[in-house]
Amino acid sequence: MRYSEMHLPTGREIPSDAEVVSNQLMIRAGMIRKLTSGIYSYLPLGYRVIRKVEQIIREEMNRAGAQEVHMPMVQPAELWQESGRWTHYGKELLRFRDRNDREYCLGPTHEEVITDLVRHDIKTYRQLPCNLYQIQTKFRDEVRPRFGVMRCREFGMKDAYSFDADEAGAEKSYEKMFDAYNRIFRRCGLNFRPVEADSGSIGGSFSHEFMVMAESGEDSVVFCEKCDYAANMEKAEIPAPQEGATEQKEALPMQSVETPGVRTIEEVSTFMEVGPEQIVKTLIFNADGKPVAVLIRGDHEVNEIKVKNYLGATQLELADDDMIFAATGAPRGFAGAVGIKVRVIADYCVMNLANLVTGANRDGYHLKNVNIGRDFNVASWADLRVAQQGDPCPRCRGRVRVARGIEVGHVFKLGTKYSQAMKAAYLDKDGKEKIMIMGCYGIGVGRTVAACIEQHHDRDGIIWPMTLAPYTVIVTPVNINEADVMKASEDIYAGLLAAGAEVILDDRDERAGVKFKDADLIGIPLRIVVGARNLAQGKVELKIRKTGESRLIAADDIVARAVEIISSETQETG
Ligand code: ATP
Ligand code: MG
Numbered sequence: 001m002r003y004s005e006m007h008l009p010t011g012r013e014i015p016s017d018a019e020v021v022s023n024q025l026m027i028r029a030g031m032i033r034k035l036t037s038g039i040y041s042y043l044p045l046g047y048r049v050i051r052k053v054e055q056i057i058r059e060e061m062n063r064a065g066a067q068e069v070h071m072p073m074v075q076p077a078e079l080w081q082e083s084g085r086w087t088h089y090g091k092e093l094l095r096f097r098d099r100n101d102r103e104y105c106l107g108p109t110h111e112e113v114i115t116d117l118v119r120h121d122i123k124t125y126r127q128l129p130c131n132l133y134q135i136q137t138k139f140r141d142e143v144r145p146r147f148g149v150m151r152c153r154e155f156g157m158k159d160a161y162s163f164d165a166d167e168a169g170a171e172k173s174y175e176k177m178f179d180a181y182n183r184i185f186r187r188c189g190l191n192f193r194p195v196e197a198d199s200g201s202i203g204g205s206f207s208h209e210f211m212v213m214a215e216s217g218e219d220s221v222v223f224c225e226k227c228d229y230a231a232n233m234e235k236a237e238i239p240a241p242q243e244g245a246t247e248q249k250e251a252l253p254m255q256s257v258e259t260p261g262v263r264t265i266e267e268v269s270t271f272m273e274v275g276p277e278q279i280v281k282t283l284i285f286n287a288d289g290k291p292v293a294v295l296i297r298g299d300h301e302v303n304e305i306k307v308k309n310y311l312g313a314t315q316l317e318l319a320d321d322d323m324i325f326a327a328t329g330a331p332r333g334f335a336g337a338v339g340i341k342v343r344v345i346a347d348y349c350v351m352n353l354a355n356l357v358t359g360a361n362r363d364g365y366h367l368k369n370v371n372i373g374r375d376f377n378v379a380s381w382a383d384l385r386v387a388q389q390g391d392p393c394p395r396c397r398g399r400v401r402v403a404r405g406i407e408v409g410h411v412f413k414l415g416t417k418y419s420q421a422m423k424a425a426y427l428d429k430d431g432k433e434k435i436m437i438m439g440c441y442g443i444g445v446g447r448t449v450a451a452c453i454e455q456h457h458d459r460d461g462i463i464w465p466m467t468l469a470p471y472t473v474i475v476t477p478v479n480i481n482e483a484d485v486m487k488a489s490e491d492i493y494a495g496l497l498a499a500g501a502e503v504i505l506d507d508r509d510e511r512a513g514v515k516f517k518d519a520d521l522i523g524i525p526l527r528i529v530v531g532a533r534n535l536a537q538g539k540v541e542l543k544i545r546k547t548g549e550s551r552l553i554a555a556d557d558i559v560a561r562a563v564e565i566i567s568s569e570t571q572e573t574g
Pocket of ligand 1: 152447448
């Protein structure tokens with residue numbers, strides 16, 4: 001493409017409302033334009049990158065045996081009522097009515113539509129397994145759209161759904177997608193990790209998020225320094241303490257202390273002159289309507305997902321003031337395990353504490369020198385807290401670290417959640433009717449592009465990996481008004497086009513400096529600079545965007561050399 005004919009509106013100024021670097025660079029490089037909150041247009045350069053990612057996804061999904069379909073974006077309410085999500089999905093689901101007053105939504109995801117499709121077309125075990133995918137626009141009315149196309153409302157997603165006859169088959173389908181995702185993100189040139197995620201009631205290790213490691217990420221990733229354990233914050237396990245891990249302290253006599261208006265851990269810590277690690281927080285939860293007391297050390301946080309899973313509850317929330325009063329006989333802020341009338345579960349971190357401080361279940365009082373076993377009992381011990389940097393690894397007991405990540409993909413074993421609700425059944429070998437086992441697998445296409453920029457940029461602009469680059473090479477004549485320079489540039493351009501390279505000829509009548517700045521900003525991996533002085537020696541300059549390295553190469557060889565570099569860097573890996 002000739003630069004002079006391209007719609008490539010680059011800009012020098014950093015847009016004031018763009019918080020993250022990928023958003024700034026996508027706007028400055030003329031890749032995207034905001035239409036309204038969370039809704040973007042892709043300009044030609046941006047759309048080429050989107051197509052690259054989609055192509056890699058397609059190739060790997062096809063390789064894994066999935067087949068591409070295309071489902072509608074507009075979905076009838078009836079299907080969502082059948083699955084139960086019409087009422088449960090919340091405000092992210094954009095609902096509307098047609099002229100006949102029928103209700104619809106814009107698809108935020110496609111489990112309902114695909115399950116409906118499959119239940120009509122698949123009748124016997126011979127048609128299973130089946131994995132169908134699409135690359136399509138989703139709409140989610142996110143509360144806080146931000147970071148450009150990273151968290152927007154309208155976005156492109158690859159979503160795949162697998163249907164299997166049994167658990168073993170479903171697990172195999174899951175593994176296949178897991179492997180395909182690894183290949184996809186590797187080919188996109190990303191530094192990523194698959195991390196374990198909460199799989200709710202499914203159990204086993206059948207939910208993984210693919211996280212691109214980046215400071216700007218919205219998610220926290222917990223990973224082991226020694227082994228390959230990695231999980232998201234919701235899921236990250238903490239092992240039970242090892243026997244005899246702490247010294248035994250002499251149990252002192254329990255005392256009641258008047259603490260008027262002293263409620264928070266910080267206030268109690270200051271007032272009682274003890275560290276937060278000596279205080280035990282007692283949180284009353286409402287688990288499906290029943291109160292449960294959860295004990296945790298003052299310097300830790302409760303992980304509500306762990307509590308919910310541990311209790312097998314469908315609904316879990318912090319109890320309201322009435323429930324707290326009924327359970328403790330005191331207002332919020334003074335709960336404690338001593339004498340409490342509800343079930344008490346405690347995090348492992350409380351296990352080895354002695355002479356601890358806790359609420360007294362009495363307005364304005366706390367207890368000190370409380371001891372487990374003597375003063376109260378715990379019904380069960382469990383891992384209920386949020387992981388922290390330095391915690392022991394649940395696999396090898398090495399130390400874990402916490403880093404930021406961007407979730408670009410998610411693989412999930414759904415089980416029979418939708419197939420049961422929507423009756424996607426098949427006849428097995430013995431003619432018995434059985435419910436299909438499903439899996440779902442998503443990749444955010446735009447978010448993957450943004451995540452790539454978060455990892456690959458410098459102060460001059462984007463540094464595309466060869467595999468995602470909108471164009472792989474740019475030919476830059478230093479001065480278009482010099483006939484021999486222009487002739488050589490045109491020849492190289494024609495040669496590259498003939499060799500199948502995606503090439504830009506920067507034929508603008510601009511200063512070389514301006515052209516170099518634009519080429520760096522839009523991140524083209526290879527730049528071939530054609531100038532009069534080098535050309536007199538039969539040479540041109542090849543500059544590598546990634547390393548900044550530049551070499552003089554014979555003008556006659558440059559096409560072959562560039563093509564060689566491009567193909568070696570786009571080769572599919574193992
Ligand atoms: P998040 O926790 O970031 O909201 P999610 O759990 O809602 O993500 P899924 O429903 O698993 O995401 O969707 C699959 C993929 O779609 C995600 O891994 C992500 O790459 C992409 N995605 C989800 N929400 C958005 C969004 N608002 N903007 C852009 N991409 C998104
Ligand atoms: Mg979401």
